[in-house]
Amino acid sequence: YDLSAVDSNRVWASCADGRIYHSEDGGRTWSVQYDGIADSTAAEFDYIEMFDAENGVAAGDLFPGKNDPLPILRTRDGGQTWTAQTPAVDDEIYSVQFLDANTGWINGYSFLAATTNGGNTWNEVTLPVSEFYPYNFQFLSQNEGWLPLNYNGLYHTTDGGNTWSEITSFSGDYPSEVYFTDSNTGYISSNDIIYKTTDGGISWTEQVDLPGYSDFNIKAIDFNNNNGWFVTLGGKIYRTDTGTWSEVSSSVIAEDITNAYFVNETTGWVIGYMENIWKTVDGGYTWIEQTT
16 A cells, blocks of 8 residues: 655555565565554554654554554654554544654544654644545645645645645646645646646646546655656556656556655655555666565
């Protein structure tokens, strides 16, 4: 479901089987660092983020039939041990983001929460609407953040979420995935269209419209320097390095892709509703299957 890497060798993957996997050799071999079934966590770990080689978090949603509060797991030793943090969350978690070892956010169906002490405590962030279904969010700093709320529009904060402004210049119907490379330049997916802004959201231009796709098929956007990628359900991979997007999908990846993570302009991985992980070392033009 999700992966995170701190360099081209050290990679972590969180999966729907309740396990967290780790590789020290760029994905050639993997070991299980955490087994949610054996530890009675019973959670599908949809999200993992390592914000350095030692510190990281993992979260997701409970297996069907489980009603226990969902723990957020934290590691401070590179994944050798994962500890459930309190308080637990009584809602499915959709996204996790940390700026550093202390400052981070999580969101779910009806909440956005922030921490300034590495997840020891979480404080709920004020939201612009009472009912929403956010797939993603992004904070560029402790103060500035972007929140796509699908049917309820796109919002921007400059005070850490105390107040939000709706970006009325954005014309997309269902903003879902967001990625800003800096305060001015950003990308939003909406209805399988990628939009771009270069003026901090004042104006937007349509960059690519995927033909014949259904809503929300774009699942992740990632950038490294001037190189960008987005992935979709159905195994589609697109990249850009000139401002124009082109498909670089591999014919061997037929399953749905849910996330992409690039550590530099050439080396990256994709993961999704598939048995294994796929790696590229040429910016996404060719892919190698890696068995976990």
